[in-house]
Amino acid sequence: MTRRVVVTGIGCVSSLGVGTSALWEGLVRARTAITPTRLVQAGLEVTLPAAPVTGFVPLDHFTADELPMRDAFAQYAVVAAREAMRDAGLGRGETIPGDTAVVLGSGGGGEHTREEAAVRLFGERKLRCSPMLVPKTNNQAAVGFVSMEFQVTGPSFVISTGCAAATHAIAQAFHMIRHGVVRRAITGGSEAPVALSVFQAFDAARVLSHTTCRPFSRERDGMVIGEGGGILVLEELESARKRGAFIYAEVLGAGMSADASSSVYPREQGPAQAIAMALREARLNADQIDYINAHGTGTQVNDRVETMAIKLAFGEHARELTVSSTKSLHGHTFGGAGGIETVATLLALKHGVAPPTVNYLGPDADCDLDYAPNDPKPRRIDVALKQSFAFGGLNAVLVLRRDVVQ
């Protein structure tokens, strides 16, 4: 017997601001957070477009004693989790400790702290590292802090599939509740990759834009790195109903797949297979989907292949869909992306508005769907998909339906 799983709380820290209201306002006002960003480290300097989290004051959220051990990516996760738990009407001590999971995505862990340690070690040639370096930078640090924050003692771990990590994490948490492993989960992901070494690494792979992020548009020239975190509280339907919780949506299915083809060059069959798997689990037909929150990085290849995958999975219905990439507004937050973008998708379901794909200059021959260019698109959205793809050819797709249908 499987259980039904619903979303009862959402939380977010993004370059559009702290909180889900700031995220939604930025999205529907089509106000991109992407800005020329100067990064300096060890006497080196680079300026590239990025979407850093500004206006986040760590001391507003943590005591001074808590900060030395917490890299920004862990701070974002905890602050987003607090909002999500508050939103769900659950406080500290109300989590059914052993029956709640924490499953978070992070691609790179404490990138800032690791970069500073590398400067010290190799640049300044100081052999001894801070004893806090490992517990502060490892990818599971955020999971540990979230479990401590809410005294959760159930299954807790990190999923580290780069740009798909948070979507994989939500998929895993969903399946754990669906199959009776736990009753609730705090899930999503976070990342703080606005660091010079990360920029240079991605720039070397020629995937970074030097202008801005314009997904699915002509003249698109790459992605823009952002930071932040997005967290959901997932809960078994019956438990949510019993306590009268507000339900954002039911998670109906999750699909996952590997392209098994190339580390960096995606194939449309992989994502299409994940979409089909998600729809199968959701017991929905392709023509029941209204909106897709796309991976939409803004690279030439991703957006072309993602469009092909949507056509492959949806056939004629692809023309009826609205597909948008909110990365054009808050940047690509890697392991946090699936968290922030699933929050955006849930708000799209709630408000009946597809957030726009901004910086759009006009159609590209390879990208010919409805991308909600530049302006939010009010439309009926009953069922939405969130999809994320990662280097390695790893794909994850979620199906979310606004109404809990009997």
Next chain:
Amino acid sequence: MEDQSNEAVDAGIYEALRIVKPSLADEVLTPKTRFNTLSLQSIDMMTVVFEMEERFGVSIVDQQLDTFRTVEEARETVQKLLHAKTSQPSV
């Protein structure tokens, strides 16, 4: 760096403590202060020793000398190591 006054070494130890635990800025620290009264976790204490090594340019952990219980004892360890440095002939 070498031949520092006891007061200067104490001040360096207080500084190391306050980097790891900023709220100690509000507490009176003295040479008699015992580290185990400061609510430091083991990783915090390791980091205090790391910060002391940074400040004084000495190696405490490698010589297994991180056994002090009070600021005063820590100062004695640091002073011994600083003195050993000054008495070594420079090559």
